[in-house]
Amino acid sequence: MKRDGAFSGWLALLAASATPADRWLLALSATAIVAGIWWPLHGVASHARVALNNQPVMRLPLHQDGEFPVQGRLGEVAVQVREGRVRLLEYASPRMIGTRTGWISRAGQVTACVPCGVMVQVEGGEQNRYDALAK
Amino acid sequence: MTPWPNETPLRHDLMIALLAAAAVASHLLEAVLPALGPWFKPGLANIFTLVALLTLGWRAALAVSLVRVLVASLMLGTLFSPTFFFSLAGAMGAMLALLLAPRPLLGPVGLSTLASLAHMTAQVAMGQWLFFNNTALYYALPWFLVGAWLTGVINGLLAHLILEKFRHYEWSDHYGLDSAS
Amino acid sequence: MSRLILVLFLLLITGCGTPAPTSQHASRLLMGTLITITVWAEPGNKTAEAMRAAFAEMARIEALMSSHRGDSAVSVINQGPRGNWLPLNPEVAQVVEEGLRVQARSAGAFDPGLWPLSRLWGFSRDPPATTPPAAGEIAAWLQERRQGESITIRDTATGRQIRLPNAAAGLDLGGIAKGYAVDRALETLTQQGVANAIVNAGGNLGLIGSKGDQPWRLGIQNPRDENSVAAELSLRGPMALVTSGDYERFFIHEGQRYHHILDPQRGEPSAAGLMSVTILHPSTMTADALSTAVFVLGRAKGLALVEQEKAEALLVLTDGSPVATPGFPGTWLGP
Numbered sequence: 141m142k143r144d145g146a147f148s149g150w151l152a153l154l155a156a157s158a159t160p161a162d163r164w165l166l167a168l169s170a171t172a173i174v175a176g177i178w179w180p181l182h183g184v185a186s187h188a189r190v191a192l193n194n195q196p197v198m199r200l201p202l203h204q205d206g207e208f209p210v211q212g213r214l215g216e217v218a219v220q221v222r223e224g225r226v227r228l229l230e231y232a233s234p235r236m237i238g239t240r241t242g243w244i245s246r247a248g249q250v251t252a253c254v255p256c257g258v259m260v261q262v263e264g265g266e267q268n269r270y271d272a273l274a275k
Numbered sequence: 276m277t278p279w280p281n282e283t284p285l286r287h288d289l290m291i292a293l294l295a296a297a298a299v300a301s302h303l304l305e306a307v308l309p310a311l312g313p314w315f316k317p318g319l320a321n322i323f324t325l326v327a328l329l330t331l332g333w334r335a336a337l338a339v340s341l342v343r344v345l346v347a348s349l350m351l352g353t354l355f356s357p358t359f360f361f362s363l364a365g366a367m368g369a370m371l372a373l374l375l376a377p378r379p380l381l382g383p384v385g386l387s388t389l390a391s392l393a394h395m396t397a398q399v400a401m402g403q404w405l406f407f408n409n410t411a412l413y414y415a416l417p418w419f420l421v422g423a424w425l426t427g428v429i430n431g432l433l434a435h436l437i438l439e440k441f442r443h444y445e446w447s448d449h450y451g452l453d454s455a456s
Numbered sequence: 457m458s459r460l461i462l463v464l465f466l467l468l469i470t471g472c473g474t475p476a477p478t479s480q481h482a483s484r485l486l487m488g489t490l491i492t493i494t495v496w497a498e499p500g501n502k503t504a505e506a507m508r509a510a511f512a513e514m515a516r517i518e519a520l521m522s523s524h525r526g527d528s529a530v531s532v533i534n535q536g537p538r539g540n541w542l543p544l545n546p547e548v549a550q551v552v553e554e555g556l557r558v559q560a561r562s563a564g565a566f567d568p569g570l571w572p573l574s575r576l577w578g579f580s581r582d583p584p585a586t587t588p589p590a591a592g593e594i595a596a597w598l599q600e601r602r603q604g605e606s607i608t609i610r611d612t613a614t615g616r617q618i619r620l621p622n623a624a625a626g627l628d629l630g631g632i633a634k635g636y637a638v639d640r641a642l643e644t645l646t647q648q649g650v651a652n653a654i655v656n657a658g659g660n661l662g663l664i665g666s667k668g669d670q671p672w673r674l675g676i677q678n679p680r681d682e683n684s685v686a687a688e689l690s691l692r693g694p695m696a697l698v699t700s701g702d703y704e705r706f707f708i709h710e711g712q713r714y715h716h717i718l719d720p721q722r723g724e725p726s727a728a729g730l731m732s733v734t735i736l737h738p739s740t741m742t743a744d745a746l747s748t749a750v751f752v753l754g755r756a757k758g759l760a761l762v763e764q765e766k767a768e769a770l771l772v773l774t775d776g777s778p779v780a781t782p783g784f785p786g787t788w789l790g791p
Contacts, residue, residue: 150429150432152430153435153436154384154428154432156383157382157383157384157431157432157435158384158385159381159382159384159385161377161378161380161381161382161385162381162384162385162388162431163385165381165385165388165389166384166385166388166424166428166789169388169389169424170424170577173417173420173424174417175562176416176417176420177418177421178419191485192406193485194484194485194486207278210588213583214583236293240752242682242683243683247479247481248479248481248494250481250483250490250492252483252485252490254485254488254489254490254658255583255584257485259483259484259485259490261481261483264470267479269675270664270673270674270675270685270688271479271494271654271667271672271673271674272494272654272656272661272672272674272675273656273659273674273675273676273677273685274656274659274660274661274675274676274697274698274699274734275658275676275677275699275701275704
């Protein structure tokens, strides 16, 4: 059995071999897939916006694990991405007040090392349970 | 040995073996051609599972499917590796779809497409579960499904061509191990 | 077959219409903290513009009222001669007056004039301090402070004026200016046509409107676990929810935690038995000042002040247990 190179040959074969139910299935599934591309069920893949002194520095997709250093005002700060979440890892040093190690992953969540001047905000992905947190 | 396939009725057990062998061969062939990457394979082996289903019944199809996964991974040296589980997940997903599909209604093209979509979905789900530090798979699913849809249609057409050939042959109910043909 | 596809395609595109309102967030580092503005509106330029205007307004207030900036109106006053009447910006006057009012009501627990003490402790220094000042320095400050009278404001024909008694007094509006800035940011958003928003300045929340037919869903952070929420509540604006705690700015020195909420009577971080105080009040400025005051006052006197001010509050004691005013609408979640 040789493959027929001509596209029309395939189409003719398709028309001949496809039952009515087949055609419905093909049309529906094609539509569903296109719809899935157009309006992703899971939302846009989330990513993290990293800013230094309010200037954007990096945009990290959250589906890629990694560690990304940023030179903050008090030294190096690592932006860590793991399993769809991101956090700031301040290297414990007596020069930094407090150590923020909270993970964020939902749209709108932010974490920052204020004295370092580094801020990370999540965009896209699932919505957070809370609209804002009083701290 | 009498020349095959003309004069004697086709025997189920031999057919299963043949289809399984063809499936293994296709799988191996695709495995050594890494051109399109791990996710965009033509999946020709599935043609033979489908042919088995439509000529010999679901048990035969299941046999062909399982033999393909096991033997191919044995020969590739990937038995019980993540690749193996991917393969198995895909094959089982496809099998489930084929079993649940309304068979007289859907012809080989529809069945093949359905099975292909199920195969891809099952593999992505397995990938999600096994490699949880990479959530990109989830978002790429619709794109993978485009490929799966296309190969499903093409494989369905190929299966149809094969089935057309087989239509002209007599089939024997013989599952036996006794008489050689 | 092609008709079928056409029908399906048409069904698909009817799904596209005008965008629905969603939550949009923007954040900046301002006023020495993280400011996040959340707006519930249709996505578009109008919202982005409004947020920009609100941030600009907050930056303007920071430039006006920050004691850390040498050129701010507040710094000019702090650098001026003591005992003299100095010209006072009306906006600054408004904030100082509210600060003085809360000071009087809280018997001095809140004090807008602690700049020399704040500078001594260095929490807002860049980089921040990590060791406490010498005990002698604190004692000296206390002594001089007790000698001076309080800061006073007067009105004259040419405008408002302020007088600082001695070198131990200096304007530090850190405990109230953020709240004021939030109120101003909300006003700016309203002027720009935004009806539903939250302005979150380092955990001090001011909100207007709601999320469509749903109220805003808010959480209060667990004082000892940044990743968990201790209490949650649903609110519709206009309202403010301000929390002060010993975990916001602190350093640990020789095993002891020194936090930034100073007790004006002792010259040291307050130790009144509370880990955090959350105040619910329509004005973010007042809520801000009250949260500091109640933290310093401790449970009994703090709750009395809250009642007097017709606010609601949630206190978290150092043992982790919550104490809330009867009218506090939240649900306690965490340990």
